[in-house]
Amino acid sequence: MNKQWTIGKIKEFVEKNSDSKLLTTEYHGFSQKLLFKCACDSNFEKTFKKFKNNNQRKCDVCQPPKEAR
Numbered sequence: 001m002n003k004q005w006t007i008g009k010i011k012e013f014v015e016k017n018s019d020s021k022l023l024t025t026e027y028h029g030f031s032q033k034l035l036f037k038c039a040c041d042s043n044f045e046k047t048f049k050k051f052k053n054n055n056q057r058k059c060d061v062c063q064p065p066k067e068a069r
Protein backbone atom coordinates (compact mmCIF):
# COMPACT_ATOMS: atom_id res chain seq x y z
CA MET A 1 0.00 0.00 0.00
CA ASN A 2 1.44 3.30 -1.01
CA LYS A 3 0.64 6.22 1.15
CA GLN A 4 0.18 9.38 -0.85
CA TRP A 5 2.72 11.83 0.41
CA THR A 6 2.36 15.54 -0.06
CA ILE A 7 4.87 18.20 0.81
CA GLY A 8 2.70 19.15 3.81
CA LYS A 9 2.66 15.61 5.16
CA ILE A 10 6.36 15.23 4.60
CA LYS A 11 7.07 18.45 6.45
CA GLU A 12 4.93 17.21 9.32
CA PHE A 13 6.70 13.85 9.33
CA VAL A 14 10.11 15.52 9.31
CA GLU A 15 9.24 17.79 12.22
CA LYS A 16 7.68 15.01 14.29
CA ASN A 17 10.29 12.36 13.62
CA SER A 18 13.58 14.21 13.49
CA ASP A 19 15.44 17.31 14.59
CA SER A 20 15.75 18.38 10.99
CA LYS A 21 13.57 20.76 9.05
CA LEU A 22 12.33 20.50 5.52
CA LEU A 23 13.37 23.35 3.23
CA THR A 24 11.99 22.03 -0.02
CA THR A 25 8.55 23.36 -0.83
CA GLU A 26 7.52 21.04 -3.64
CA TYR A 27 7.37 17.28 -3.73
CA HIS A 28 7.51 15.32 -6.96
CA GLY A 29 8.08 11.77 -5.81
CA PHE A 30 10.27 9.35 -3.91
CA SER A 31 13.24 9.76 -6.25
CA GLN A 32 13.40 13.50 -5.74
CA LYS A 33 16.11 14.85 -3.49
CA LEU A 34 14.70 17.04 -0.80
CA LEU A 35 16.60 19.76 0.97
CA PHE A 36 16.72 19.55 4.76
CA LYS A 37 18.23 21.67 7.48
CA CYS A 38 19.95 19.64 10.15
CA ALA A 39 19.86 20.47 13.87
CA CYS A 40 23.52 21.52 13.53
CA ASP A 41 22.37 24.20 11.08
CA SER A 42 23.87 22.75 7.94
CA ASN A 43 21.76 21.81 4.95
CA PHE A 44 21.72 18.40 3.38
CA GLU A 45 19.97 16.70 0.50
CA LYS A 46 18.31 13.33 0.66
CA THR A 47 15.42 11.54 -0.92
CA PHE A 48 12.41 11.19 1.35
CA LYS A 49 12.64 7.45 0.87
CA LYS A 50 16.08 7.38 2.46
CA PHE A 51 15.07 9.82 5.12
CA LYS A 52 12.07 7.77 6.13
CA ASN A 53 12.93 4.14 5.35
CA ASN A 54 16.66 4.19 6.00
CA ASN A 55 16.47 6.47 9.01
CA GLN A 56 18.86 8.97 7.48
CA ARG A 57 17.48 11.97 9.28
CA LYS A 58 20.55 14.07 9.86
CA CYS A 59 23.33 15.54 7.76
CA ASP A 60 26.35 13.46 6.81
CA VAL A 61 28.38 15.08 9.57
CA CYS A 62 25.98 14.24 12.41
CA GLN A 63 25.14 10.87 10.91
CA PRO A 64 27.90 9.64 8.59
CA PRO A 65 26.63 7.37 5.81
CA LYS A 66 27.07 3.71 6.56
CA GLU A 67 29.69 2.04 4.46
CA ALA A 68 28.36 -0.58 2.13
CA ARG A 69 29.61 -3.99 3.06
Ligand SMILES: [Zn+2]
Nearest residue numbers: 038040059062
Ligand atom coordinates in the same frame (compact mmCIF):
# COMPACT_ATOMS: atom_id res chain seq x y z
ZN1 LIG B 1 24.14 17.92 11.20
